[in-house]
Amino acid sequence: MNGAAMYVTNPELERDDLVSKHAALVKRIAYHLMSRLPPSVQADDLIQAGMIGLLEASRNYDATQGASFETYAGIRIRGAMLDEIRRTDWTPRSVHRKARQVAEAVREIENKEGRDARDVEVAEKLGIELPEYHRILQDATGCRVFSIDDAGVNGDEPQQATTTMPRNEPLDSLHKSDFKSALAQAIAGLPERESLVMAMYYDEELNLREIGEVLGVSESRVCQIHGQALIRLRARMTEWTGD
Numbered sequence: 001m002n003g004a005a006m007y008v009t010n011p012e013l014e015r016d017d018l019v020s021k022h023a024a025l026v027k028r029i030a031y032h033l034m035s036r037l038p039p040s041v042q043a044d045d046l047i048q049a050g051m052i053g054l055l056e057a058s059r060n061y062d063a064t065q066g067a068s069f070e071t072y073a074g075i076r077i078r079g080a081m082l083d084e085i086r087r088t089d090w091t092p093r094s095v096h097r098k099a100r101q102v103a104e105a106v107r108e109i110e111n112k113e114g115r116d117a118r119d120v121e122v123a124e125k126l127g128i129e130l131p132e133y134h135r136i137l138q139d140a141t142g143c144r145v146f147s148i149d150d151a152g153v154n155g156d157e158p159q160q161a162t163t164t165m166p167r168n169e170p171l172d173s174l175h176k177s178d179f180k181s182a183l184a185q186a187i188a189g190l191p192e193r194e195s196l197v198m199a200m201y202y203d204e205e206l207n208l209r210e211i212g213e214v215l216g217v218s219e220s221r222v223c224q225i226h227g228q229a230l231i232r233l234r235a236r237m238t239e240w241t242g243d
Helices: 003-008 011-021 023-034 043-060 069-088 093-113 119-126 130-142 169-188 192-203 208-215 219-236
Strands: none
Touching (some): 011 023, 043 069, 119 130, 130 219, 169 192, 169 219, 208 219
16 A cells, blocks of 8 residues: 555544644634733643644544635634633633623613713712723723623634533524624624724724724723723623623
């Protein structure tokens, strides 16, 4: 048997070759995500999770489905990294607690006034100074205030949650479709600058520094705008999030 024939008939050798050829893809995706995550997230943890995703991709890839291996592996690698982020959640509980308080204040103001809540109004309702409120918004950008990736907003398929309960697939699919429609509507209803930041961050995948350059503002200001958008979405999506 010649070398080419042995390669074709040895799936394990083929999988090893795919993994070695695409190992750099794992690092590329990890560092791309790192630019959008808080400093507490470790690149090594993402790379380790991504390698597991790459191994799974090499085992499950089916060339007859049409997608290239790099495209298929990229989705699996990114999904494995996002799962690791969700599983670990590096964010302190205090950040989540403050984000919930801000979302509740936003919800109450908007329900009362019938318009977008303003920064000064939210800060006043919380009994805090505006700089402290802006710090909360910056912290909110780094925590899982609202999982955009879970909703598949960025174009990827949403990751399936692990559960021991049986699932009604038709109803589950309908629920996801309705949720995504409600989320898209909520994003469209954001103030113009917040909606623009969300589009550049999630659709165009620019990082905060790059968005700041486009808007002509500092990276910290973009972080505040992004955090405000996330909290406003949380306040407007309570029937879906259960907050």
